[in-house]
Amino acid sequence: MGRDLGPDCRLCRREGEKLFLKGTRCYTHKCAISRREYAPGQHGAKKAKLSNFGIQLREKQKVKRIYGVLEKQFRNYFIKAASTKGITGAILLQFLERRLDSVVFNLGFAKSRKDARQVVSHNHVSVNGRRVNIASYLVKPNDVVEIKTDVKTLNAIKVNIETTKERKVPTWLQADGANCTAKVIRLPLREDIGYPVNEQLIVELYSR
Numbered sequence: 001m002g003r004d005l006g007p008d009c010r011l012c013r014r015e016g017e018k019l020f021l022k023g024t025r026c027y028t029h030k031c032a033i034s035r036r037e038y039a040p041g042q043h044g045a046k047k048a049k050l051s052n053f054g055i056q057l058r059e060k061q062k063v064k065r066i067y068g069v070l071e072k073q074f075r076n077y078f079i080k081a082a083s084t085k086g087i088t089g090a091i092l093l094q095f096l097e098r099r100l101d102s103v104v105f106n107l108g109f110a111k112s113r114k115d116a117r118q119v120v121s122h123n124h125v126s127v128n129g130r131r132v133n134i135a136s137y138l139v140k141p142n143d144v145v146e147i148k149t150d151v152k153t154l155n156a157i158k159v160n161i162e163t164t165k166e167r168k169v170p171t172w173l174q175a176d177g178a179n180c181t182a183k184v185i186r187l188p189l190r191e192d193i194g195y196p197v198n199e200q201l202i203v204e205l206y207s208r
Contacts, residue, residue: 056205089199
């Protein structure tokens with residue numbers, strides 16, 4: 001799958017708000033958007049008035065960048081959400097939260113989703129006792145997620161847990177930081193997702 005290899009901080013500046021793509025660095029004075037609160041590029045300082053389409057597009061781009069997925073995969077999530085019974089926007093976010101890399105991030109096993117994706121792809125994570133190296137794997141209720149790796153990497157994971165301890169683990173996950181394990185209690189609800197996004201704008205964009 002393709003990846004966005006550009007600077008993470010430019011993505012935050014383009015959306016005009018912190019997307020917390022670089023983990024703990026985003027909380028420090030080194031955060032780029034804290035120093036340059038305007039879009040990147042030659043004309044970034046000029047704020048253009050957005051049309052309804054532009055507002056919807058920016059919201060979609062923001063959510064894609066938060067979760068680190070590209071357009072084709074994001075559209076597939078939307079199509080799947082639209083065909084599932086319930087509120088399409090909430091189900092879309094639920095699919096994104098259920099991704100294994102998002103789960104590893106939410107548990108504090110990684111400082112950012114990009115780091116979490118690396119932890120998963122390097123075969124350090126097991127689900128129900130089986131190694132899973134696919135970041136887009138969707139967890140289900142009662143799944144047990146565990147870090148299974150060498151001592152060096154395990155110690156690095158524990159450092160991440162200590163570093164991110166002030167970041168609350170969502171209530172739909174039950175974490176055991178001491179043993180680097182967790183259980184999926186239930187599917188995430190809309191109120192479990194604390195990001196300032198308006199998913200209805202995305203539904204309206206794809207429904208054009």
